[in-house]
Amino acid sequence: MTPEQFLELARVLPEPLLLVSSDGQVLATNQPVADMLRLRRQQLRGRTLFELVTESTNDVVKYLQACSSSRAMVIGSLTLRKNDGQTLICRSQGAVIQPWSPESSALILLRLESRTLASSNFVLLNEKIDELAKEVQRRKQAEEALLKVNQELEIRVEERTIALQETLNELQLTQTQLIQAEKMSSLGQMVAGIAHEINNPVSFIHGNLHHAHKYTQDLLKLVQFYQQFFPNTPPEIQEYLEEIDLDFLIQDIIKLFQSMKVGTERIQEIVKSLRNFSRLDEAEIKQVNIHEGIDSTLMILKHRLQASHKYPEIKVIKKYSQLPNVTCYPGQLNQVFMNIIVNAIDALEASVVNSQWSEVNPQTTNNPQIKIKTEVIDEKWITVSITDNGLGVNEEVHSKLFDPFFTTKAVGKGTGLGLFISYQIIVETHKGQLSCFSVPGKGAEFVIRIPVS
Ligand SMILES: Nc1ncnc2c1ncn2[C@@H]1O[C@H](COP(=O)(O)OP(=O)(O)O)[C@@H](O)[C@H]1O
Numbered sequence: 001m002t003p004e005q006f007l008e009l010a011r012v013l014p015e016p017l018l019l020v021s022s023d024g025q026v027l028a029t030n031q032p033v034a035d036m037l038r039l040r041r042q043q044l045r046g047r048t049l050f051e052l053v054t055e056s057t058n059d060v061v062k063y064l065q066a067c068s069s070s071r072a073m074v075i076g077s078l079t080l081r082k083n084d085g086q087t088l089i090c091r092s093q094g095a096v097i098q099p100w101s102p103e104s105s106a107l108i109l110l111r112l113e114s115r116t117l118a119s120s121n122f123v124l125l126n127e128k129i130d131e132l133a134k135e136v137q138r139r140k141q142a143e144e145a146l147l148k149v150n151q152e153l154e155i156r157v158e159e160r161t162i163a164l165q166e167t168l169n170e171l172q173l174t175q176t177q178l179i180q181a182e183k184m185s186s187l188g189q190m191v192a193g194i195a196h197e198i199n200n201p202v203s204f205i206h207g208n209l210h211h212a213h214k215y216t217q218d219l220l221k222l223v224q225f226y227q228q229f230f231p232n233t234p235p236e237i238q239e240y241l242e243e244i245d246l247d248f249l250i251q252d253i254i255k256l257f258q259s260m261k262v263g264t265e266r267i268q269e270i271v272k273s274l275r276n277f278s279r280l281d282e283a284e285i286k287q288v289n290i291h292e293g294i295d296s297t298l299m300i301l302k303h304r305l306q307a308s309h310k311y312p313e314i315k316v317i318k319k320y321s322q323l324p325n326v327t328c329y330p331g332q333l334n335q336v337f338m339n340i341i342v343n344a345i346d347a348l349e350a351s352v353v354n355s356q357w358s359e360v361n362p363q364t365t366n367n368p369q370i371k372i373k374t375e376v377i378d379e380k381w382i383t384v385s386i387t388d389n390g391l392g393v394n395e396e397v398h399s400k401l402f403d404p405f406f407t408t409k410a411v412g413k414g415t416g417l418g419l420f421i422s423y424q425i426i427v428e429t430h431k432g433q434l435s436c437f438s439v440p441g442k443g444a445e446f447v448i449r450i451p452v453s
């Protein structure tokens with residue numbers, strides 16, 4: 001394009017256009033350029049670009065070179081020196097329209113755009129972009145906040161559910177404990193009531209037995225006296241004497257009274273054990289002889305220790321030490337002895353079913369037995385250990401032994417509360433310790449450690 005052709009074209013275009021050579025000569029401009037510079041067009045003739053802008057010659061040359069060696073539009077920035085002495089920052093778009101040749105340098109068309117105009121568009125665009133970015137940011141934050149709230153809510157719901165489940169479990173446990181405690185207390189009342197009712201008649205039977213025995217002896221003596229001093233008895237009496245076999249009667253009546261005495265004594269002992277065991281009058285803390293509690297418990301469980309058609313006898317070996325009286329809740333402590341001894345009996349019976357005792361021989365030590373040992377540890381502590389040689393406890397069972405409702409027994413037979421309640425009575429109420437030692441298949445030992453006071 002020649003400068004003339006360019007001018008022809010540029011005249012009709014409203015934007016400022018310059019035709020420059022790559023060495024900076026201004027070849028042609030249109031009116032908008034002159035307007036921008038506040039010059040007349042004639043005044044631009046023969047000028048160089050370096051004279052019209054404030055940028056260094058070096059920078060301008062570099063820009064023009066970039067324009068002439070690129071096929072694409074090259075964007076730059078030029079600061080125009082206006083005729084009134086002010087400057088005007090322009091954005092320029094440069095494009096080569098005639099490449100360099102050995103005959104002539106490259107021709108470059110520059111399109112100028114006042115920065116104020118451009119920048120206002122820019123500012124607008126920037127503001128829009130800014131707003132958009134902020135909106136995106138806001139949405140992102142809202143989303144994140146929502147996610148966080150959601151997660152927190154989920155966590156809270158989960159925590160609540162766990163707490164509710166725990167409360168439910170606790171309530172169920174408390175309910176069962178209450179039922180159990182109520183059952184034990186009414187059982188205790190019943191036992192104490194029956195014991196009391198039996199005690200009175202047995203006492204007067206036992207008390208009168210002595211007199212009845214004596215009176216019978218007196219009467220028999222009287223009969224003997226009669227025989228001695230009136231040997232010639234009428235035949236009716238003689239006949240009657242033979243009929244009742246007086247000699248046998250005299251011998252037998254002594255034995256009779258003796259066995260009746262043993263019987264009433266045994267009833268009295270049982271009654272004493274029942275009362276001792278239920279200890280209804282002793283719901284409060286008391287100083288008691290621990291051995292009495294153990295013996296009462298054993299007495300009540302006697303029927304399960306004796307041999308039956310199903311199970312051999314369970315031997316109880318007591319190794320009692322000299323124990324001081326212990327300050328405790330005697331009724332509760334008896335319940336612990338009962339729970340542990342019943343478990344030992346259950347384990348021994350199960351071992352019989354498991355034919356652990358296929359050859360029970362009372363002569364050897366290899367027979368079902370429960371060993372009860374009491375010991376003084378020091379002036380503050382005593383122990384009671386109850387050992388059986390039954391099934392024993394494996395590791396898995398051992399870890400759950402004192403858990404509420406844990407049982408390995410058949411439904412209806414085990415409640416899984418015995419050891420749990422025992423643990424509470426010993427550890428929580430009496431500030432003692434309850435532990436279990438066992439070799440599976442060999443038996444189990446439960447050790448109760450309680451403070452003397
Ligand atoms: N002496 C013992 N020998 C073997 N296992 C025992 C013994 N004592 C307790 N266990 C085990 O501990 C479990 C829990 O005992 P416990 O709390 O008294 O509940 P339950 O007797 O109702 O099952 C029993 O089911 C049994 O498996």
Ligand SMILES: [Mg+2]
Pocket residue numbers: 339342343416417418419
């Ligand atoms: Mg039990």
